Amino acid sequence: MNTTPTEPVAVIGAGPAGIATALAMYAVGIPVRLYERYREPRAAGNIVNLWPPALHALEQIGVDVDDIGAFCESEFRNAHDKVRAHVLFPPSVIEKYGNGGFIGLTRPDLYERMVDALPPGVLVGHKEVVGLEDQGDRVVVRFKDETSVTTPLVVGADGINSVVRDLVWGLPPVREHNLHVIGGYTFDLPAAVSPREAIIRHSRTVQASHTGIRSKGRDGSEWWVLEAWDANKPAPTDLKSHALSLAKEFPPEMAELIANTSEDHIFRWPIRDRGPVPTVWSKGRVTFAGDAVHATSPYAAYGAGMSIVDGYFLGQTLNGVDLGDLTALGKALAHYEELRVEHTAGQVKLAYMLGRNFHHIPAPMRPLRDAFFDHSKFMQKTVGDSNPAEISAQLDIMGPNLHTPAPSASAAR
Template sequence: MTVHPTTPPIVVLGAGPAGMACALSLHTAGHPVTLLERYREARPAGNILNLWPPALKALQAMGVDITDLGAPNHTTFRNAKNRVRADVRIPPHVTEQFGGGFIGLLRPDLYRRMLGSLPDGMLRTSQEVTAIADRGDDVVLTLASGERISTPVLIGADGIDSGVRTHLWGDSPKREHRLHVIGGYTFEPVAQAQWGELPLIHTGTVQGTYSSIRSDDRIGYQWWVLEAWDPRTPAPADLLAHATKLAAPFPGALPALVAATSPENLQRWPIRDRKPLKQWSKGRITLAGDAAHPTSPYAAYGAGMSISDGYFLGQSLAGVDLTDTPTVVGSLQGYEARRLTHTTGQVQQAYILGKVFHHTPGPLRPLRDLILDHTPLLQKQVGERSPGEIIAQLDGMGDGILHPQMR
């Protein structure tokens, strides 16, 4: 590997999961990295979280301790009578290797693990970028403080409102899904809850879900309810009361889990994304995470895809001489090519599932439910396709950041 001692660090903007993953992966690949965060601290934007095995494999390769990071769950899609519509079965060898197929955890726990793995001095907080200029042989950033930073590569991991994305491709409107989620967690014992199970249950208009979580030495459950919501309408004044009302018709443990949740452990977020880009990279600049592919939580995969972005970025730049502009540009395009089709598919599938379950006109809902209950459509689309894609991703990741799959 060629690393010139005078080459400045690669700069990553944004210290969320995508940014930290990019920084850790590039560091593992042997490159110096500076991670810039505009806020005073790197803080999680949310409470509950789930990860699939590819993200766990990526974290482990970056040096993040994934021991007991979360709790394993088996996922099923069910109707309002608790009948299984789709069963997402991950092969045993994968669940054995990564501690489960679908891992439930709290977002602050992931942040602590990733922040704890960053080398001293890599993260700089309170750093707002006001201008970006790709000069061909380097990229120059101007900060609000007046400082100018030269970098051989700029990674925009600065979220759905990414300034780097706007710099590269112009502004694009957010796509409102006209949905919102209320979610929370509890460590109180709930007898009805099935440990290790994640039932995604749909009534005619609402999704209600819970999964097991682990946080340090505590075990508990996270849950969420999702419904159609006009973004022009103010949020419910009492989130717990609203969630309680939505959860009441559901079978099983969901109503009891909501009742056991303290108001401070609740959060609401409206669902929106942006239409997928056809290209992420231009010159020495590229995107990762929500800056590249903001995703509805219907994919249950936004943070996981962001972490995997970082892994593949590190692989693509491993061994690259950062002073060699054509090679850098080609490597960033190669990274993008390995991620674009998969992430675009996930974004679009999440958008479509949200419309199917929550925006089907009332007269058509019985037909929709008849199809979902009595045909293999959902099993093929979700129950079989998702495990197949997970296996393909794990195989495509190779044996580590420095040992990519031969292609």
């Protein structure tokens, strides 16, 4: 049973990590406030994919997951549809979490479901953090509107440009991947596109992919094209036309999906992170979750999912802890890090490596690379077998629910 602190935990930033953290803490009886710089949470982008650990976390923290997305089988192919890898999850995971284990949905739908689960009074908008002072027995959080709160714990969940991380540790420089994504979604599906498949194709220089989605009872598909793009170069003026030009190397359904998508459902984002994931996340009464500490390229298709699972583990590891006892809090936060650092660091590293291998090797080496991917088991072993196994292992570490204590650090490895 929790020793109830006199003041709520302060979670900064109402993205997936922040909302999940607030919900998880509320679910285990820890008073919490979620502070957001805008009036309300705003979805950054339009498409998202989740893996089974995120779905388990959402369900346990009180989010309605009924018909939340399309469960898809996933394949990596070359531009001519030769299969390079089939993503394989254990049968037990497929049985529980749906065919294929890869879930497609729209980002606004995810935000809507998560925000709807927040109890009244937890979310506080128009609160932009400008200062923190850890006084040992509590933290003073100061806002731009000249108000302040005191709290036993601050969770910085305020994204890749985290103000909290900058105040506590200092922000490392942005690592530009010199890649960008143009993506969108439509419910007008070509005959060749199944809403229960995720097909990830690569040509010599471009990735062009599509994944089934579910949104408010409708089947559809999200799509994206990804290419090398100098971070200092202006964005294309016409995203749809640019995406169509990239789709020419691929089977015709890619161009059909893009052509069927309305302009307001098309979005672009440059890919960047903050470099390798730090080995220590917590300092005193402050810790971190989500992109604030492990910003991830979408090549992992796991950034939002890992952020949600961070929130789950914070609720689980802090359940029953006297937050007023700094020693007990420090042990709980160290356990949280032991459960999350290695896994998230591996995913960030893998995503960065895939982006480099597919888009930044010298042109003369690309035919050799593609021949290797086409005729070896490398892709199957890495993205088809080992990475799904690593993600599935998170379900065992998470346990059946928030109230079951997380395993020891040695068992988590």
